[in-house]
Amino acid sequence: MAQPVYGTPWQTLNQPVSEEALAGVDRYWRAANYLSVGQIYLRSNPLMKGDFSREDVKHRLVGHWGTTPGLNFLFGHVNRFIRDHNQNTIFLMGPGHGGPAGTAQSLLTRESNFTTGLIYQSLIQRERAGDFLGGTVQVIPHVTDAIKARFARIEEVTNADVVITELGGTIGDIESQPFVEAIRQFRKERGASNVAIIHVSLVPYIAAAHEVKTKPTQHSVKELRSLGIQPDFIVCRSSHSVDDSIREKIANFCDVDADCVFENNDLPSIYDVPAHLAAQGFDKKVLERLGLEVRPSDLGSWEAFTTAMHKANALEDATRIYVVGKYTQLPDAYLSVIEALHHSGIFYGRHVDIRLVNGEELTEEDVEQELAGADGILVPGGFGLRGVEGKMVAIRRARELKIPYLGVCLGMQMAVTEFARDVCGMEGANSAEFGPDTPYPVIDLMPDQEDITDKGGTMRLGSYPCKVVEGTLAHEAYGNNLVYERHRHRYEVSNVFRNQLVEAGLVVSGVSPDDRLVEMIELPESVHPWFVASQAHPEFKSRPTHPAPLFREFARAAIAHHEGVDRHDVNQAL
Numbered sequence: 001m002a003q004p005v006y007g008t009p010w011q012t013l014n015q016p017v018s019e020e021a022l023a024g025v026d027r028y029w030r031a032a033n034y035l036s037v038g039q040i041y042l043r044s045n046p047l048m049k050g051d052f053s054r055e056d057v058k059h060r061l062v063g064h065w066g067t068t069p070g071l072n073f074l075f076g077h078v079n080r081f082i083r084d085h086n087q088n089t090i091f092l093m094g095p096g097h098g099g100p101a102g103t104a105q106s107l108l109t110r111e112s113n114f115t116t117g118l119i120y121q122s123l124i125q126r127e128r129a130g131d132f133l134g135g136t137v138q139v140i141p142h143v144t145d146a147i148k149a150r151f152a153r154i155e156e157v158t159n160a161d162v163v164i165t166e167l168g169g170t171i172g173d174i175e176s177q178p179f180v181e182a183i184r185q186f187r188k189e190r191g192a193s194n195v196a197i198i199h200v201s202l203v204p205y206i207a208a209a210h211e212v213k214t215k216p217t218q219h220s221v222k223e224l225r226s227l228g229i230q231p232d233f234i235v236c237r238s239s240h241s242v243d244d245s246i247r248e249k250i251a252n253f254c255d256v257d258a259d260c261v262f263e264n265n266d267l268p269s270i271y272d273v274p275a276h277l278a279a280q281g282f283d284k285k286v287l288e289r290l291g292l293e294v295r296p297s298d299l300g301s302w303e304a305f306t307t308a309m310h311k312a313n314a315l316e317d318a319t320r321i322y323v324v325g326k327y328t329q330l331p332d333a334y335l336s337v338i339e340a341l342h343h344s345g346i347f348y349g350r351h352v353d354i355r356l357v358n359g360e361e362l363t364e365e366d367v368e369q370e371l372a373g374a375d376g377i378l379v380p381g382g383f384g385l386r387g388v389e390g391k392m393v394a395i396r397r398a399r400e401l402k403i404p405y406l407g408v409c410l411g412m413q414m415a416v417t418e419f420a421r422d423v424c425g426m427e428g429a430n431s432a433e434f435g436p437d438t439p440y441p442v443i444d445l446m447p448d449q450e451d452i453t454d455k456g457g458t459m460r461l462g463s464y465p466c467k468v469v470e471g472t473l474a475h476e477a478y479g480n481n482l483v484y485e486r487h488r489h490r491y492e493v494s495n496v497f498r499n500q501l502v503e504a505g506l507v508v509s510g511v512s513p514d515d516r517l518v519e520m521i522e523l524p525e526s527v528h529p530w531f532v533a534s535q536a537h538p539e540f541k542s543r544p545t546h547p548a549p550l551f552r553e554f555a556r557a558a559i560a561h562h563e564g565v566d567r568h569d570v571n572q573a574l
Contacts, residue, residue, distance in 0.1 A: 017080075017084065021080060021084075025076040025077055025080055028072075028076045029069075029072050029073055029076050032072040032075070032076070033068065033069055033072055036068045036072065039159075040068070041057055042056055042057060044056050044295070112154065114150050116175060116178075116179075119143060119146050119147060119150075119178075120143070122146060123137055123142055123143065123146055139178050139181075140178075140181065143178045143182075144178055144181050144182040144185055145182075147178065147179055147182035148182050148185060148186050148189075151163065151165055151182075151186055161292070162290070162292075165183075167179050167180070167183065170220075171199075171220050171223045171224050171227075172220075172223045177227070180224075180227050180229065181227070181228075183197070183229065184227065184228040184229050187229070193290070193291055194290065194291075196232050196233065196286055196289045196290055197229055197230070197231045197232050197233070198231065198232065198233045198234075198235060198286075199220070199221060199224060199231035199233065199234050199235070200234075200235045200237060200264070201216065201217040201220050201221070201234060201235070201236060201237065202216055202217070202237050202238070203216070203217055203236040203237065203238040203242055203246070203250075204216060204238070204239075205238060205239050205240040212238055212240055212242055212246055214246060214249055214250050214253070217234065217236065217250055217254065218250070218253045218254060221234070221253075221254040230255065231254070231256060232256070232260060232289055233256070233260045233261070233262065233282075233285065233286070233289075234250060234251075234254060234256055234260065234261045234262070235262050235263075235264050235277075235282075236250065236261065236262065236263050236264060236265075237264050237265075238263070238264070238265050238266070239265065239266050240265060240266075241263065241265050242263040242265060247261040247262075247263065248261075259281075259285065260285060262277060262280050262282050263280065264276065264277065268310070269306070269309060269310075271302075271305065271306050271309060271544060272306055274299065274302060275299055275302070275303060275306065278297055278299060283297050284297075301545060302544075302545075304574070305346065305544050305545050305574060308346050308349060308573060308574045309342075309346045311349070312345060312346050312349055312350055312351050312352075312573075313351055314351075315350070315351040316351075317351065318350075318351040318352065318353035319345065319350055319351065319352050319353065319375045319376070319555070319558050319559045319561075319562040320353045320355065320373050320374060320375050320376075320562070321341060321352055321353070321354050321355070321374070321375060321376040321377070321378060321555075321558055322355050322356075322357050322371050322374050322376070322377050322378070322394070323337060323338070323341075323354060323355070323356050323357065323378050323379075323380060324357045324359045324362065324371075324377065324378070324379050324390065324391050324394040325356065325357075325358075325359055325379070325380050325382060325387065325391075326358065326359050326360055326382055326384075326386050326387035327382070328356040328357065328358045331356060334356070334380055336537070336539040336540055336542070337378065337380045337408065337539045338354055339539075339542065340538070340539040340542035340547060340548050340551040341354055341378070341551060341555060342354075343542050343543065343544050343545075343546075343547040343548075343551070343552075344542075344547040344548075344551045344552045344554070344555030344556075345555050345559075346544075346573075346574060347547050347552055347555070347572060347573065347574050348555065348556060348559055348570055348571070348572060348573055348574075349573025349574065350555075350559050350573075352555060352558075357370055357371065357394070358387070358390070359379075359386075359387030359388070359389075359390035359391045359394070360386055360387040360390055361390065362387075362390030362391075362393050362394060363390065363393060364393055367393050367394065367397055368397075371394060371397060374397075374398075374403050375403070375404070375558040375559070375561045375562040376403065376404040376405070376406070376554060376555070376557065376558030376561065377394050377395070377397070377398040377403055377404070377405050377406075378405070378406045378407070378408070378411065378554070379391045379394060379395060379405075379406075379407050379408070379410070379411030379414055379415070380408045380409070380410070380411055381408050381409030381410045381411065381488070381489070381537060382409075382410045383410075385433075385434045388410075388414060388431075388434055391410075391411070391414045392414050392417060392418040392421075395407070395411075395414055395415050395418045396418055396422060398531065399418070399419075399422075399523070399528065399531060402528050402529055403561065404529060404530040404531070404554060404557035404558045404560075404561055405528075405530070405531045405532070405533070405554075406532060406533065406534075406550060406551070406554040407532070407533025407534065408533070408534060408536075408537060408538070408539065409487075409488070409489050409534075409535060409536070409537055410489070411533055412493075412520070412521060412533035412534055412535050413431055413443045413491060413493070413535075415521065415531075415533045416442055416443060416493055416501065416506070416521060416533075417429055417430060417431060417442055417443060419501065419504070419506055420440060420442045420497065420501060423504050423505065423506075424500060424501060424504045426439075426440040426442065426497070426500075427439075427440075428440060429441075429442050430442070430443070431443035431444070431491055432444040432445065432491065433490070433491050440497065441494055441496075442493065442494050442497045442501070443491045443492070443493060443494060444491060444492065444494040444496075445490065445491060445492070446492055446516075446517075460487040460488070460489055460490070461487060461488055462486060462487065463484045463485065463486050463487075464484065464485065464486075464487050464512070464519075464536070465482055465483070465484050465512070465513055466482070466483050466484070466485060466510045466511070466512065466519040466520065466536070467481065467482055467510065467511050467512070467513055467515075467519075468480060468481055468482070468483055468509065468510050468520070469507075469508070469509045469510065469511075472507060472509035472510075472520075472522060473509065473522050473525070473530060473532050473553070474509040474510050474520045474522060474532060474534075474550070475509065476553065477532075477549040477550050477552065477553040478549045478550075479549075482513075483510075485519075485534065485536030485537065485538050485540075485541065486536060486537050486540045486541065487535065487536050487537065488537060489535065492517055492518065492535070493517075493518035493521075493535075495516070498518065505523070505524065505527065506521055506523070507521060507522045507523065507524055508520070508521055509521060509522045509532070510534070517535075518535065519534065519535050519536065520532065520533065520534045520535065521533050529557060529560075529561070529567065530553070530554065530557035530567065532550060532553075532554065534550055538550045538551060539551060545574070553567075556570045
């Protein structure tokens with residue numbers, strides 16, 4: 001009986017490793033070592049732009065040089081080995097006691113967010129596993145200990161000097177009480193000098209009286225103190241300016257120093273808030289409170305962004321992008337998408353006018369009116385049947401009129417469905433989620449998911465790797481052969497119809513490392529100037545100064561469509 005074969009078939013090189021490849025690994029190794037030195041030892045001046053001094057070195061070192069060069073060496077060469085031999089392998093290697101072996105842009109991870117449900121779920125799992133030996137699981141100490149452990153976890157995995165923890169909601173809400181108690185305990189355990197409590201409170205403006213009122217803040221602080229927490233700082237959220245006399249009144253009644261009460265009135269953009277608070281010395285006061293060195297803040301790159309933002313938004317000429325969804329009554333539902341588009345427009349120094357269109361009400365009869373003047377069309381993610389036919393009407397218009405298109409998650413699935421119906425001739429093609437009886441389920445569950453009844457068990461959630469095909473628009477956007485994006489979906493492009501779609505002209509530009517899952521699709525440039533869709537949610541990784549690659553290039557194509565130029569002539573302004 002033949003032995004089963006595990007893993008990816010081995011690919012022989014039949015030639016020595018090229019000098020170019022080895023030189024690239026060597027450059028990576030040297031750069032990683034340099035960054036590791038900074039991560040371990042330095043608190044500032046990593047590029048040695050000024051004279052080196054003792055103040056540049058961390059007061060407390062986490063880790064040591066130790067095996068860092070060896071780890072960085074292995075990380076570079078093992079990954080080259082995996083790539084050269086075409087192995088479907090994920091290489092995991094811990095940093096040990098030295099510097100991290102892999103270096104990347106710092107982004108928020110799943111460790112950076114946790115909900116009440118997640119806390120309780122983890123405790124239930126532990127109880128079922130017998131961790132509490134049959135003892136009663138209580139809010140105090142078990143829930144509060146679990147919350148505090150999350151605080152400490154962020155510190156451990158990031159080696160950060162300061163960890164910022166936000167408790168959402170309103171003080172006094174029953175949902176937040178375990179978190180408030182956990183914060184009280186955490187401050188007591190770590191020492192008051194190591195924890196700063198910042199209370200953000202509404203200071204409403206009464207139009208009839210032409211004044212702001214401090215009573216809500218006084219009462220919220222009273223409620224907070226009744227739970228055992230005295231705030232060190234108060235930030236006053238208001239639609240109007242909160243002058244010195246009002247801040248002094250709040251300080252007096254809330255037992256906070258007058259210079260520890262800050263104004264955060266409405267500003268043209270949320271991105272203006274950091275500079276507004278810095279101008280009041282907020283950052284310096286927090287550093288003083290924590291016993292950290294007070295140094296001048298460097299907001300140069302941030303201020304360059306906000307300056308470019310205001311300049312772009314002041315332009316009368318605007319590139320019009322329509323977002324066709326079904327949660328249009330709640331714009332915050334698409335906040336990440338909207339902000340990623342704003343980031344991208346500012347990147348090119350253009351004003352992007354984003355308009356939400358209700359897919360449920362969009363039909364062939366009114367699409368020309370509803371999407372008039374579109375320079376770009378985007379269909380975002382979503383769950384459920386509502387609005388999918390309207391979304392396909394928008395996609396069809398984008399494809400036929402050669403309007404730049406970006407599909408996100410469901411937006412990719414609907415793009416595939418529309419292509420199957422209108423290009424491949426698969427009449428009635430649909431997603432199995434929306435049409436279980438369709439003769440062409442081009443979007444479907446994978447075979448190994450079909451017997452799972454728990455929806456959570458079939459969901460792809462979190463970061464997944466994607467191989468990007470060279471020579472595609474997706475590869476042009478990312479500039480890498482392997483990228484990682486975040487997912488939240490259940491259904492996939494069916495491999496049963498994959499070849500038929502490709503033969504009809506659909507380009508599969510991104511796949512999972514095992515080639516099993518379609519991650520990105522597009523149309524050839526010979527057919528359409530820019531038509532790309534991703535199963536993932538790239539908007540989640542967009543940052544003001546670093547727009548998500550697909551959103552950036554989509555905005556570039558939309559700007560080019562508006563201005564009647566080649567998209568490569570639209571250049572970076574930021």
